[in-house]
Amino acid sequence: MRREGFCCLLPHASWLNVMNIRKNDSVMVVAGRERGKTGKILRVIPDKDAAVVERVNLVKRHSRARGPQQPGGIVEKEAMIHLSNLMVMCDKCNAPVRVGKKISPAGEKTRICRRCGDPLE
Numbered sequence: 001m002r003r004e005g006f007c008c009l010l011p012h013a014s015w016l017n018v019m020n021i022r023k024n025d026s027v028m029v030v031a032g033r034e035r036g037k038t039g040k041i042l043r044v045i046p047d048k049d050a051a052v053v054e055r056v057n058l059v060k061r062h063s064r065a066r067g068p069q070q071p072g073g074i075v076e077k078e079a080m081i082h083l084s085n086l087m088v089m090c091d092k093c094n095a096p097v098r099v100g101k102k103i104s105p106a107g108e109k110t111r112i113c114r115r116c117g118d119p120l121e
């Protein structure tokens, strides 16, 4: 199991985005073909600044049968989507919001909604 989140020792351009979006977040697509759709983050791909979102950016894959358990046919599968097209949904605001960061006295980083200030965890 790979650790999500704090994956890079060296900060680079995508660091902020990778920090702000995590697996199991609810997000809205704010740009591109799938704009307006919401879904849950299934996977984050930090190397590509992208994520896979449940039921968003579906592509049809034609697969060959691999035995009785896996019949062939057309399978719909989520393709990854660039993080810049995504915004985290805040439950309280019921809207896509920008994510802020708060550091507790204990030094723990918490993600907060920039609109209402509530923690997103």
Ligand SMILES: [Zn+2]
Binding pocket: 090, 091, 092, 093, 094, 097, 113, 114, 115, 116, 117, 118
């Ligand atoms: Zn909020």
